[in-house]
Amino acid sequence: MHLSENKINYVFHHLWHHLSVPTLKSHEMVILKERYHPALGIKNKLIFQLSSDEKPQPVIVHYQGAPIPILFGLEKKDATLFQPDQQGNIIFNHDLLSSAFYLLSGQQETETDQKDQYGRYPYELSIQKQLDCAHLPLVNYYFDIITKGIEAYAKTHNKKVEHHRLFNDFGFFLSHDVDRVAYYHPLYILYRIKQFLGLAPSTFSKPKIIRLFFQGVFHHLNPFRGQDPWWNFDWMMKMEKQLGIRSTFYFLKQEDRLNNALYKYHHKKIKHLITRLHESGFEVGLHGTMRSATEKETLLRQKGEFEKATGLQPAGIRQHYLRFSLPLTFKNHEAAGLRYDTSLSFAERDGFRNGYCWPFHPYDFDSDEMMQIWEIPLVMMEVSALNYRQTGFSGLQKAAEQHILEAKKFGGIFSLLWHNCRINDIEVAGVSAFYKLLLKFIVNQGAESARGIDICNRITALEAQHPPTYPEVSK
Ligand SMILES: [Zn+2]
Structure with missing residues (x-):
């Protein structure tokens, strides 16, 4: 070509x-x-x-x-x-x-x-x-x-x-997309009725759907109820701190009620959570809503709401569902003043969508030039292995080991996305124990924990230190 x-x-x-x-x-x-x-x-x-x-x-x-x-x-x-x-x-x-x-x-x-x-x-x-x-x-x-x-x-x-x-051994970039925070949200409980009547899809049997429905109702009636299984942030933070990991949380928000979150940034509980994460050394960023992948105004509004509610300036973003349009989504991210994106993995297959385990600049095909924003490739989303590929825990573990080997070869990154709402033993038996073991395993492999912003700073410094030399092109 x-x-x-x-x-x-x-x-x-x-x-x-x-x-x-x-x-x-x-x-x-x-x-x-x-x-x-x-x-x-x-x-x-x-x-x-x-x-x-x-x-x-x-x-x-x-x-x-x-x-x-x-x-x-x-x-x-x-x-x-x-x-x-x-x-x-x-x-x-x-x-x-x-x-x-x-x-x-x-x-x-x-x-x-x-x-x-x-x-x-x-x-x-x-x-x-x-x-x-x-x-x-x-x-x-x-x-x-x-x-x-x-x-x-x-x-x-x-x-x-x-x-x-980039890393002596390899970098471990752990992140969490906060899609959902209340397993027992009244809307989800009512949704069980729809599932029972066959008006909504379900992977559960009818008796299990009934059980889940009543479990939800009793949760709200019980004055001694414990924490909602999707409000597991303390558990996550504590474990990561024990393992020497600091991760990044990307927050979605409610919009149109179409496949987005059921919370907003100014909700007291969310605001406090974001502040607490930030003060404990975790990074918080944007999880772009369904519209934001292609609508600049929507993204600008989302970022503005986040900043107003939290007083924090997000540096990074990941698009919900990994929705992406090249190069439009990158242009919108740049226009919003974001420093990096980390959406690029295939949804259905973990691995290297851009064939690279280092951060890189995207390419703008409209103007035929390099863009300034960074992409930190996402290597593995738990859903890709467990749901799309149906690998089971052992298959996911094996795939993670392979990705880590590649990252080690090149001093690059193993980037893992695990949703907080997918560490729920009620839905997937044994998942929290497996997740904990997996993190321990990764740390024992010699991982250096890095948040998105750390990776961004590291590559920016490396780039500034070593200006490139370009070749001569024959006519
Ligand atoms: Zn999401």
């Missing part, structure tokens, strides 16, 4: 988060829109060749003992990934730049109008599904291959290479 100069620079901009070569000059990196040939007379350069294919032509290569798909392959699969020649060049044999751009920018999502019932890009359509590679942060692998090539070049040209990691 021959990347534009802005798109090429976008890829290099992110590559230089991982390494720097202070004495490497722009003219030492050459981008070819044709295949390399010695007759071109190029000497002492890093040579990148661009594919002219519009759509990925994947080639599976073996890298670090694992099969890795390169989306824009140029050679057969057993070709070396790069090689030196007699003229002091290093030549990359596949188009790693287009491959990285395609995933990181989310280009595939702009190539279709198809969305699921919630307005989301369906995993079914993705190249990750096609190649069964959602579990691999491919862009990190591509950058690793390019780094190896640059190291080979630096060695023969006497240059020093510095490597940067």
